[in-house]
Amino acid sequence: MSALPPDLEDRPPLPPALAAIASCVNGYDPSALPVAAAQDFIARFVPTLAEGGAIERLALRACLGRVLAEDQISRIDVPAHDNSAMDGYALRGAELAAAGETRLRVVGKGLAGAAFQGADVPPGACVKITTGAVMPAGLDTVVPQEFCRLEGEQVSVPAGVVRPGDNRRLRGEDLACGEAAMRAGRLLSPSDLGLAASLGLAELPVRRRLRVAFFSTGDELRSIGEPLEAGCVYDSNRYTLHGMLSRLGVELLDLGVVRDEPAALEAAFRSAAASADAVITSGGVSVGEADHTKQVMARLGEVAFWRIAMRPGRPMAFGRIGAGPQGPGAVLFGLPGNPVAVMVTFYAFVRDALLRMAGARPQPLPTLRVRSLETLRKKPGRTEYQRVSLQQAADGVWDMRLTGAQGSGILRSMSEAQGLAVLGHEQGTVQPGDWVEVLPFHALI
Numbered sequence: 001m002s003a004l005p006p007d008l009e010d011r012p013p014l015p016p017a018l019a020a021i022a023s024c025v026n027g028y029d030p031s032a033l034p035v036a037a038a039q040d041f042i043a044r045f046v047p048t049l050a051e052g053g054a055i056e057r058l059a060l061r062a063c064l065g066r067v068l069a070e071d072q073i074s075r076i077d078v079p080a081h082d083n084s085a086m087d088g089y090a091l092r093g094a095e096l097a098a099a100g101e102t103r104l105r106v107v108g109k110g111l112a113g114a115a116f117q118g119a120d121v122p123p124g125a126c127v128k129i130t131t132g133a134v135m136p137a138g139l140d141t142v143v144p145q146e147f148c149r150l151e152g153e154q155v156s157v158p159a160g161v162v163r164p165g166d167n168r169r170l171r172g173e174d175l176a177c178g179e180a181a182m183r184a185g186r187l188l189s190p191s192d193l194g195l196a197a198s199l200g201l202a203e204l205p206v207r208r209r210l211r212v213a214f215f216s217t218g219d220e221l222r223s224i225g226e227p228l229e230a231g232c233v234y235d236s237n238r239y240t241l242h243g244m245l246s247r248l249g250v251e252l253l254d255l256g257v258v259r260d261e262p263a264a265l266e267a268a269f270r271s272a273a274a275s276a277d278a279v280i281t282s283g284g285v286s287v288g289e290a291d292h293t294k295q296v297m298a299r300l301g302e303v304a305f306w307r308i309a310m311r312p313g314r315p316m317a318f319g320r321i322g323a324g325p326q327g328p329g330a331v332l333f334g335l336p337g338n339p340v341a342v343m344v345t346f347y348a349f350v351r352d353a354l355l356r357m358a359g360a361r362p363q364p365l366p367t368l369r370v371r372s373l374e375t376l377r378k379k380p381g382r383t384e385y386q387r388v389s390l391q392q393a394a395d396g397v398w399d400m401r402l403t404g405a406q407g408s409g410i411l412r413s414m415s416e417a418q419g420l421a422v423l424g425h426e427q428g429t430v431q432p433g434d435w436v437e438v439l440p441f442h443a444l445i
Helices: 018-022 035-045 190-198 237-246 262-275 293-300 339-357 411-415
Strands: 055-059 088-091 101-110 125-129 141-144 149-151 154-158 180-182 203-207 211-217 251-258 278-282 301-307 315-321 330-335 368-372 383-392 398-402 419-423 435-440
Touching (some): 018 035, 035 339, 293 315, 301 330, 330 339, 339 383, 383 435, 398 435
Parallel strands (some): 101 125, 368 398
Antiparallel strands (some): 101 154
């Protein structure tokens, strides 16, 4: 009988050895690994629940933030009929005069949900219509009511206010019957739920939630509510990780703060690997650390320890942990201990990897092209993420300033920032007036 939780029995095996992947990654140098190379390595390694993962069908309102498991093909035309996009008068576009006014007789009305019931509309006539109402047979154009003059049963339409075919929504214009409405791997948004509802779907097939365990390491860390002795600090990393992970819709397992003791660390890693698809730690991966975290990671799994050419967030561990007779093990992300470095490395490496593991198709996050108002000092040879505030200038251009000191332990500057200026690997110092790519925080789900 399996020792894994029921919802983890189907998790796919992890891929071949790290060394085999490293040989395929351009620029692989564990002592000075470019950001792009690390991202490539991780993308090649992480498995996905789509490779045999369980599927569950949920009511539509429970699907927000879940990963769609199967393509959804429309069984109807949306809209089901040609209909009006305006309140106004439906007519034949061919009858509009090129000059002067067109005078037409109003022979009835059509409402949304109560279509015009008359016989065919004769030449020289029109139908009063509301937005969403079915277009009467033979009519192809709607003139908004504000352009018209009504006198009794006659309406006058000035020349040039519309063209034939204007303000008519065609049958199947949104989705045609048999067309793919949503593809598998989509991370379902509020608009996706509305789209599914417009197709009459009461439920959707989704992947099971990815389960992620996380904990902080360090003898100096204290949880909120504990006394703070000299030399100790409150653990903030678990709260930022909890927030970032919650936005991805994963199932969370918070293992708290683990002291720097081999037995405690081994127990935490074994528990995490047995209970989760992925394990995220903060702290204990820096070069020259006196703690035991790195040694325990290496003993319990196959882990690559990297020094990434980036700032903040240079030290990082990545690999698998806990593989054995009881299961394939879990993907491990060993993040730095400094609070800002944890957030930056999560966004740079972990976010997309977890989405891919969950069966989603992560897309590159949109960036803004922003004008710098100050000097950003940088040497080529590493990627830098600097915290910035944004403001729109009088000329409509977005400007940016640093949010103060950029030390990797200064979490306040992250809290006050509206985005990260991403300075590329080969980029040098930015001068005032130069253009910079900024990743706005609102783009991060």
